[in-house]
Amino acid sequence: MAGLFTADIENRGLVLDPRTKLIVMITLVVFALGGTGSDIETVRYGTTALSILPLILLMTAKQYKKAAVFGILYAIMKSAEIFLVPHITGVALSIIGLCCLIFVRLMPGLIMGAYMLSSTTVSEFIAAMHRMHIPQQITIPLSVMFRFFPTVLEEFAAINTAMKMRDIRIGGKNAGKFIEYRLVPLMVCSVNIGSELSAAALTRGLGTKVKRTNICKIGSHAQDIAVLLLTTPLHMLWILGMIGVIT
Amino acid sequence: MHRIDLQIRKGECVLLCGASGCGKTTITRLLNGLIPHYYEGELQGTVSVFGRSISDTPIEDFAGIVGSVFQNPRSQFFCVDTTAEIAFGCENMGLSETEIQKRIDKTVADMCIEKLQNRSIFNLSGGEKQKIACAGVAAMLPELIVLDEPTSNLDHDAINELRDIIRGWKAQGKTIVIAEHRLGWLSRSCDRVVYMENGSISAEFTGEAFFPLPAEKLSSMGLRAVLTANNYLESKTGLTQIKPFDGIEKITLNGFTYSYGKQYAIHISELAIPKGAVIAVVGHNGAGKTTFTKCLCGLQKHFKGTVNIDGKPYRSKDMVWLSYMVMQDVNHQLFAETVLEEVMLGTDDTGEQTALDILQKLHISEYKERHPMSLSGGQKQRAAIASALLAGKKLLVFDEPTSGLDYRSMECTAELLRSLHKDITVLIVTHDMELIDRCCTHILHIENGGIESGCSGKGAI
Numbered sequence: 001m002a003g004l005f006t007a008d009i010e011n012r013g014l015v016l017d018p019r020t021k022l023i024v025m026i027t028l029v030v031f032a033l034g035g036t037g038s039d040i041e042t043v044r045y046g047t048t049a050l051s052i053l054p055l056i057l058l059m060t061a062k063q064y065k066k067a068a069v070f071g072i073l074y075a076i077m078k079s080a081e082i083f084l085v086p087h088i089t090g091v092a093l094s095i096i097g098l099c100c101l102i103f104v105r106l107m108p109g110l111i112m113g114a115y116m117l118s119s120t121t122v123s124e125f126i127a128a129m130h131r132m133h134i135p136q137q138i139t140i141p142l143s144v145m146f147r148f149f150p151t152v153l154e155e156f157a158a159i160n161t162a163m164k165m166r167d168i169r170i171g172g173k174n175a176g177k178f179i180e181y182r183l184v185p186l187m188v189c190s191v192n193i194g195s196e197l198s199a200a201a202l203t204r205g206l207g208t209k210v211k212r213t214n215i216c217k218i219g220s221h222a223q224d225i226a227v228l229l230l231t232t233p234l235h236m237l238w239i240l241g242m243i244g245v246i247t
Numbered sequence: 248m249h250r251i252d253l254q255i256r257k258g259e260c261v262l263l264c265g266a267s268g269c270g271k272t273t274i275t276r277l278l279n280g281l282i283p284h285y286y287e288g289e290l291q292g293t294v295s296v297f298g299r300s301i302s303d304t305p306i307e308d309f310a311g312i313v314g315s316v317f318q319n320p321r322s323q324f325f326c327v328d329t330t331a332e333i334a335f336g337c338e339n340m341g342l343s344e345t346e347i348q349k350r351i352d353k354t355v356a357d358m359c360i361e362k363l364q365n366r367s368i369f370n371l372s373g374g375e376k377q378k379i380a381c382a383g384v385a386a387m388l389p390e391l392i393v394l395d396e397p398t399s400n401l402d403h404d405a406i407n408e409l410r411d412i413i414r415g416w417k418a419q420g421k422t423i424v425i426a427e428h429r430l431g432w433l434s435r436s437c438d439r440v441v442y443m444e445n446g447s448i449s450a451e452f453t454g455e456a457f458f459p460l461p462a463e464k465l466s467s468m469g470l471r472a473v474l475t476a477n478n479y480l481e482s483k484t485g486l487t488q489i490k491p492f493d494g495i496e497k498i499t500l501n502g503f504t505y506s507y508g509k510q511y512a513i514h515i516s517e518l519a520i521p522k523g524a525v526i527a528v529v530g531h532n533g534a535g536k537t538t539f540t541k542c543l544c545g546l547q548k549h550f551k552g553t554v555n556i557d558g559k560p561y562r563s564k565d566m567v568w569l570s571y572m573v574m575q576d577v578n579h580q581l582f583a584e585t586v587l588e589e590v591m592l593g594t595d596d597t598g599e600q601t602a603l604d605i606l607q608k609l610h611i612s613e614y615k616e617r618h619p620m621s622l623s624g625g626q627k628q629r630a631a632i633a634s635a636l637l638a639g640k641k642l643l644v645f646d647e648p649t650s651g652l653d654y655r656s657m658e659c660t661a662e663l664l665r666s667l668h669k670d671i672t673v674l675i676v677t678h679d680m681e682l683i684d685r686c687c688t689h690i691l692h693i694e695n696g697g698i699e700s701g702c703s704g705k706g707a708i
Contacts, residue, residue: 007327008367008369008370009327009328009365009366009367010365010366010367010370121326121327121328121331122325122326122327122331123326123327123328123331143325144325147324147325147326150327150369151321151322154321155579158574158576158579159579159580161546161572161579162574162579162580163582164546164567165544165546165567165570165571165572165580166580166582166592166634166638167567167568167638168582168592180582181582181583181592182582184582184620185578185579185580185581185582185620188578188620189576189578189579192322192578193319193321193322196317196319196322196323197322197323197325198285199281199285199286199317200315200317200322200323201325202280202281202284202285202306202307203279203280203281203306203309203310203313203314203315204310204314204315204335204336204339204383204384204387205307205310205311205336205339205340205387206307206325206339207307207339208307208308208310208339208340208341209307210339210340210341211341212338212339212341213337213338213341213342213343213344213347214338214344215330215331215334215337215338215344215347215348215351216331
């Protein structure tokens with residue numbers, strides 16, 4: 001099932017604490033995207049090595065296809081950066097070089113994001129936010145929003161099917177109104193579902209003054225510690241580099 | 248709604264019935280506090296639930312006292328896994344983790360749904376979803392449980408399971424109020440039946456007096472029958488004629504085989520259906536009815552079968568031109584700004600007069616300037632049919648056209664389907680035996696993806 005925070009809990013392989021995922025994400029953003037410590041050679045190698053971690057995580061979540069696609073894309077970009085970019089000049093350099101630079105930096109964070117969204121359930125997400133002391137005023141609207149997305153996607157698929165039967169498509173007679181024809185039913189259906197969803201939520205006590213509890217069991221397990229141990233060397237290398245022990 | 252005076256005793260099971268728009272749903276909303284707190288309107292008089300006035304108590308405070316189960320399983324879930332969903336209400340009440348776990352275990356055991364724990368909501372059938380919704384409500388241990396048309400998306404087996412759940416609640420001494428069109432499944436559970444007309448209560452019956460009423464009496468009150476004479480799910484698989492039909496021409500379907508992964512979803516090598524007939528497609532949930540109709544409408548990707556009509560073979564991608572599906576949620580297929588524009592859409596330069604004639608025939612010509620979304624459910628259905636007719640479709644497929652309809656609307660739909668069958672072949676996927684009795688000439692019973700009697704077409708490839 002595509003969508004945000006709608007992991008199929010019946011078949012998702014290794015489960016990590018959402019907070020662990022967040023730490024890996026931050027590390028990747030700081031080092032790969034932000035380029036922190038890229039003047040230190042060992043940190044550069046460490047960053048590249050850590051960029052493979054999200055791919056492994058995707059595989060532990062049994063999302064082999066996604067992992068393969070991202071892996072190949074990343075490998076192409078990275079090898080182009082290493083082998084191709086030093087040998088080209090002029091306009092080609094600025095275009096290809098820029099592309100490589102952006103993609104190589106962006107991809108690790110992007111893959112990690114894909115993993116995070118597709119392997120976490122809404123309840124885990126809320127539980128993690130709760131443990132991090134984020135107020136309910138933020139978590140409840142967010143959780144309802146995440147619940148709403150897959151529903152809208154379902155509606156959208158149904159509308160697409162209906163349009164196919166009526167032969168409304170790009171290039172058809174009514175191409176100009178293509179978007180309008182899609183949005184009107186989508187909006188009507190979404191509004192209906194949204195209002196029914198909030199009515200159902202109210203009758204089940206969402207929004208009481210009482211502090212909400214959560215039965216979702218999240219917490220550090222062996223796999224979380226393993227993943228965290230994989231990320232710490234990079235931080236250490238960077239600190240060592242900063243104080244001048246290594247270069 | 249006006250002049251309602253109703254007292255429901257503790258531990259009673261009350262059925263609210265009446266034609267669509269009679270005010271059943273309004274009463275359920277008054278009981279769970281959605282009126283006046285969520286749906287706005289003018290409320291005179293007082294409603295009190297267990298001595299607490301509805302208008303003075305915020306709706307969330309009723310959460311542990313009144314539980315509600317709604318009609319549409321798509322819009323009453325928050326979590327993606329079942330256990331979290333059952334816990335959702337208790338979590339909102341701020342109960343401790345151990346207490347919630349205890350309640351979940353008890354509810355799950357009471358309702359015999361151990362198998363449904365820790366499942367993904369997206370992999371559940373409609374009936375299973377409705378059971379989880381009931382469990383989520385039951386775990387909050389409410390005194391009063393309100394159900395608003397809980398069976399409109401369920402098949403026969405799922406309804407029987409819901410009946411057992413209701414009986415279980417009754418045995419626990421809970422007060423139950425059900426607003427419902429389908430009556431049969433409640434016959435031995437309800438103590439009292441409240442019949443409503445035009446927003447007021449026009450009659451009250453005891454359960455014993457109400458359910459034996461003859462079908463004619465019920466239909467004159469605008470109610471669906473308690474019992475239907477025929478259960479076509481017990482007929483043999485394959486095509487059976489149930490009414491006189493004089494068409495000779497046939498439409499042949501060849502190679503209707505489709506599989507998801509390793510299992511055949513449908514496996515019908517050849518089938519001839521009479522052209523111009525009205526055919527009910529019946530079968531249990533998961534029998535392959537949906538896949539069958541999707542293949543027939545050319546909506547299933549990588550489907551290799553063909554349809555022979557008027558001596559010409561059509562492949563999957565041409566079937567989109569040939570057939571049209573009227574979906575259960577007809578809102579998905581109305582796009583334009585006016586009804587007239589809607590039916591003209593996608594057709595070639597067919598004259599406006601032809602369109603008007605078709606609207607006339609379907610009794611919606613007076614609404615031709617209205618926005619399709621502003622019509623009633625039945626009128627929307629007609630607008631969708633009109634557009635299919637104008638587009639020259641030969642095969643019309645209906646997905647549960649009467650779910651949640653009262654007697655009169657069902658009768659109208661049946662009338663409409665009967666009137667179509669001169670040059671158009673109609674297939675109706677339905678669980679509604681009353682509808683089948685009224686308008687279908689044939690039954691197509693699919694079980695395990697196949698139509699051969701007694702055999703299962705579903706097997707490993």
